[in-house]
Amino acid sequence: MASILAVDDSASMRQMVSFALKNAGHNVVEAVDGVDGLKAAKANKVNLVITDVNMPNMDGIALIKELRNLPDYKFTPILMLTTESAPHKKQEGKEAGATGWIVKPFDPDQLLATINKVLG
Amino acid sequence: MAIDITQFHETFFEESFEGLDIMESGLLNLDIGAADNDTVNAIFRAAHSIKGGSATFGFSEVAEFTHGMETLLDEMRDGSRDVTQESVDTLLQSVDCLREMLGASRDKTPIDLERAEALKKELEKILSSDNNSIKSPSENDESKNTAPASESSGRDGWEIKFKPYHDMLRTGNDPVRMFRELAELGDLSVEIDISQLPALEDLDPEESYLSWKLTLKADVEKEKVKEIFEWVEDECDIEFNELSAATDKADNPANVMATATTAPPQTTDNSKKTAAPKKAATSTDSASIRVSIDKVDALINMVGELVITQSMIGQLDCDLDEFDNNRMEKLRDGLTLLERNTRELQESVMRIRMLPISFAFNRFPRMVHDLCQKLNKKIELKTTGEQTELDKTVMEKIGDPLVHLVRNSIDHGIEMPEERVAADKPETGIIELNAFHKGGNIIIEIKDDGAGFNKERIKAKAVERGLISSDEQLSDEKIYDLLFQPGFSTAEQLSDISGRGVGMDVVRRNIRELGGNIDVSSEMGKGTTFTIRLPLTLAILDGQLVCVGSEIYITPLVSIVESLQIKKEFVNNIAGQTELYKVRDDYIPIVRMHNIFGIDAEQKNLEGGLLVIVEGDGKKAGLLVDDLLGQQQVVIKSLETNYKRVDGVSGATILGDGTVALILDVDGLIELSRNPPTSGNTSTNQVREVA
CATH class of the missing domain: 3.30.70 (Alpha-Beta Plaits)
Structure with a gap:
């Protein structure tokens, strides 16, 4: 069981991700944007961060950069949720320090398969 | 274990419709040629979320349609495409189309793909126009993705x-x-x-x-x-x-x-998707409400205090035989606390139903924008007090009347630009929507700086319709009251926007049904203001309990002006019928409650009786009652739902001792006292049987 931070401004995506993860026995911390996510990451040491890219206030790329600057999150896996139509975002995310990505649309099973790989 | 993703549909639709509102208001606020980056970003994000969500939750037509919008917005966002009127208009229409598509998906009705196709073509046309020659990155990417070399088998x-x-x-x-x-x-x-x-x-x-x-x-x-x-x-x-x-x-x-990732292909088979109803989907028409965490926290806090109070009182009951003064004191303290907790809890729960009026105001920028284009008028819409909170049910019911009034202002109120210039007014007319709290009410004003009402024309029309006689002298108030008569319209020509003569009477009826009222003030050439007064909530009422004979009635506190003891010398009889009571310089008709409700009262003589002076719909009346009891908040139970509509009564409630008391409809009572029903008091007698 891992502790996972899910950051997404869309309530339905957040709900789905969170539900799938909880269903698989993980602890989930939810956040609605980058600023909220950063705060949550500082307050809870999580084993994995899943973040959307396009968000108000602080986007996913900026969040990844901030997280990588925190000693606690230097090596923590960070996955971004990105759409197929935004390949440049993957590149940007990688440069910011993302571990990898999950391409939208995905279903809960695909999500779990991917995070299981990362969590080992 | 497979997860049923239909359980997230409701949230998805809810946030998508919110996203559409954000897109719409954002698009309306965009300055052509010099668009604000934050706004474009917000619009893009909304489209992006809808696309992502619809693809995830299996609404592929919606996802596909949104893709074009998203691409265009993305180009606007990164500055590779200018914001033109054409693209904004197309995007606005796409927002409408998307709203319909989402609505159809939610209600599981077929999607109008024809309109979506047409708009998609328009979006593609804009996207392929000169402004940027670079292909969108997605297309580049897709071409890359579609070239996986198929490897021959037979390797080790x-x-x-x-x-x-x-x-x-x-x-x-x-x-x-x-x-x-x-x-x-x-x-x-x-x-x-x-x-x-x-x-x-x-x-x-x-x-x-x-x-x-x-x-x-x-x-x-x-x-x-x-x-x-x-x-x-x-x-x-x-x-x-x-x-x-x-x-x-x-x-x-x-x-x-x-090489980039190859994602699972999106299905583009429209017919298959819409035809198969998703059986697992739960009913989505249950109305839901979004509540801010603050309100829920306040509620939880309140419940916490209630629990403390309960345990405080609970500690007292250990031995009833030894119930001394000291304990009595503590019990009383506990009950006082309990009362406070209950009241606060009730207020917190009520607050959950309250929504900012911006929910009702939000549709107007678009409406003004569209109608202005259609009518070639120039109008600026100003709103204040959008955060004023209002009960959700009241909000839902006030929407249509507001639309009607704003349409009227646009269509008939504000003049054509050239007329305005000729009248020494700024070319652009202003419509203001203001909301604020006043007393226990919320006031909504719809104000325009247009032509104002022509009182002579209203009168002439009323004479023509036979509503008044030609020599009748009318106060301003009475003249404007004519506007709310069924079938009355002053517009010279009927347009398809408003002025079909249906409406104003319906507007007033709707507002009255909500326990509110509407006033007009207007000045020729300067403009018109409609003022709507609404109760904050429909569920609870601050009432004054009055006693008539053996019955207890509840008078809404907001309508009580004062209560006084009748002195014979101030009572005047007119034509032996109506009794008037002189209060300072006012003559107020006396309403004998026992007569209206056909019951026996202790106090049938006016001398020494109690008169509760109430005001409703601009008119005052004095209600003759036996006694004033306490004041309390009562929970309104609908009489219509449980029985039927009764004149002079707006609802019922259950008192602390379990008896039913009727809540007086002050406007109705005043009306009833002026024009008593000819067939006796059957309806009210029936109510008494129920009560």
């Missing part, structure tokens, strides 16, 4: 040379994870090269110094193997060599880098 496996760069670990990628995944594909042997490993004192544990030769014995496609290294392809040197008899088709790293 793959030899992978994997040399991570020093900083690969910093992205949280662990080589062991990839090896584990590889091992799932087949028999894997791993050879490690530690030649680059520095002496211990020089070693930085955060860096990677190792490289590997991996031999995978499995007949799998190269794509499969490459996919495992997809996330790190830019952070390592990697070679894939096919293990077969002779040829070593070395793959140079540059090639690997160019």
Whole structure:
């Protein structure tokens, strides 16, 4: 069981991700944007961060950069949720320090398969 | 274990409709040619979320349609495309179309794909126009994706040379994870090269110094193997060599880098998707409400205090035989606390139903924009007090009357630009929507600086319709009251926007049904103001309990002006029928409650009786009652739902002792006292039976 931070401004995506993860026995911390996510990451040491890219206030790329600057999150896996139509975002995310990505649309099973790989 | 994703549909629709509102108001606020970046970003994000959500939750037509909008917005966002009126208009229409598509998806009705197709073509036309010649990145990417070389079978496996760069670990990628995944594909042997490993004192544990030769014995496609290294392809040197008899088709790293992920293909088969109703979907028409955490926290806090109070009182009951004064005191304290808790709890719960009136105001910028284009008028819409909160039910019911009034202002109130200039007014007319709290009410004003009402014309029309006689002298108030008569319209020509003569009477009826009222004030050439007064909530009422005979009635506190003891010398009789009571300079008709409700009262003589002076709909009346009891908040129970509508009564409630009391409808009572029903008091008698 891992502790996972899910950051997404869309309530339905957040709900789905969170539900799938909880269903698989993980602890989930939810956040609605980058600023909220950063705060949550500082307050809870999580084993994995899943973040959307396009968000108000602080986007996913900026969040990844901030997280990588925190000693606690230097090596923590960070996955971004990105759409197929935004390949440049993957590149940007990688440069910011993302571990990898999950391409939208995905279903809960695909999500779990991917995070299981990362969590080992 | 498969998860039923239909359970997230409701949230998805809710947030999508919110997103559409954001898009719409954002698009309306965009300045052509000099668009504000934040606004474009917000619009883009909303479209992006709807696309992502609709693709995820299986609404592929919606996703596909939104894709075009998103692409256009993305180009606007990164500055490669100008914001033109054409594109904004097309996007606005797309927002409407999307709203319909989402509505149809939610209600599981067929989607109007024709309109979507037409708009999609328009979006494509804009996208392919000159402004930017660069193809959108997505298209570039897709062409890349669609070229996976199909590998011939018959290989033994793959030899992978994997040399991570020093900083690969910093992205949280662990080589062991990839090896584990590889091992799932087949028999894997791993050879490690530690030649680059520095002496211990020089070693930085955060860096990677190792490289590997991996031999995978499995007949799998190269794509499969490459996919495992997809996330790190830019952070390592990697070679894939096919293990077969002779040829070593070395793959140079540059090639690997160019390959992107291949996502599952999106289905584009529209008919199949819409035709199959999703059985698992639960009913989505249950109305839901979004509540801010603050309100819920306040509620939880309140419940916490209630529990404390309960335990405080609970401690007292240990031995009733020894119930002394000291305990009595504590019990009384406890009950006082309980009363306070209950009241606060009730207020907190009520607050949950309250929404900012911006929910009702939000549709107007679009409406003003569209109608202005249609009518060639110039109108600026100003709103204040959008955060004023109002009960959700009141909000829903006030929407249509507001639309009607604003339409009227646009269509008939504000003049054409040239007329305005000729009248020495600024070319652009102003419509103001203001909301604020006043007393226990919320006031909504719809104000325009247009032509104002022509009182003579209203009168002439009323005479023509036979509503008044031609020589009748009318106060301003009475004249404006004519506007609310059924079938009355002053517009010279009927337009398809308003002025069909239906409406104003319906507007007033709707507002009255909500327990509110509407006033007009107007000045020729200067403009018109409609003022709507609404109760904050429909569920609870502050009432004054009055006693008539053996019955208890509740008078809404808001309508009580004062209560006084009748002095004979101030009572006047007119034509032996109506009794008037002189209060200062006012003559107020006396309403004998026992007569109206046909019951026996103790106090039938006016002398020494109690008169509760009430005001409703601009008129005052004095209610003759036996006694004034306490004041309290009562929960309104509908009489219509449980019985039927009764004149003079707006509802009922249950009192502390369990008896039913009727809540007086002050406007109705005044009306009733002026025009008593001819067939006796049957209806009210029936109510008494119920009560």
